[in-house]
Amino acid sequence: METMTRKQALALLHTLYEAYIETLPYEVFNTDAQQAFRHQVHCAFFILDAAIHKKPVSLCQVCYLRCASHFACVQREPLSLWRNCCRLCLEQLQAQQKMEGPPEERLHTSRSARLLTDPPV
Numbered sequence: 001m002e003t004m005t006r007k008q009a010l011a012l013l014h015t016l017y018e019a020y021i022e023t024l025p026y027e028v029f030n031t032d033a034q035q036a037f038r039h040q041v042h043c044a045f046f047i048l049d050a051a052i053h054k055k056p057v058s059l060c061q062v063c064y065l066r067c068a069s070h071f072a073c074v075q076r077e078p079l080s081l082w083r084n085c086c087r088l089c090l091e092q093l094q095a096q097q098k099m100e101g102p103p104e105e106r107l108h109t110s111r112s113a114r115l116l117t118d119p120p121v
Contacts, residue, residue, distance in 0.1 A: 006052045011064035014045065018061075060086035062093070 050056045058068045061083040068084030
């Protein structure tokens with residue numbers, strides 16, 4: 001078995017969850033029970049993120065390995081999504097031209113973006 005750190009293992013789970021959610025139609029989350037389950041998953045990730053990173057954090061939603069410091073509009077098929085991202089991922093996205101819109105509209109520092117410091121409600 002390949003050796004990985006706890007942070008890498010958590011990043012893998014975040015990536016797997018995101019890929020799974022993207023395959024589901026929106027209608028899957030119409031019932032109260034389904035929405036409650038999704039909320040529980042977000043809370044579980046928040047608890048694991050804080051336990052592994054030793055403090056409540058808003059992780060980069062690109063690599064899930066580092067704390068987010070920017071909020072960027074990232075091009076993804078079929079939509080573009082606003083994501084919390086770390087400086088390294090931001091630089092990679094800019095180099096790959098994976099950001100959308102004029103610079104002043106596609107990027108915010110963490111001072112102007114709402115980063116999670118409490119469990120999702």
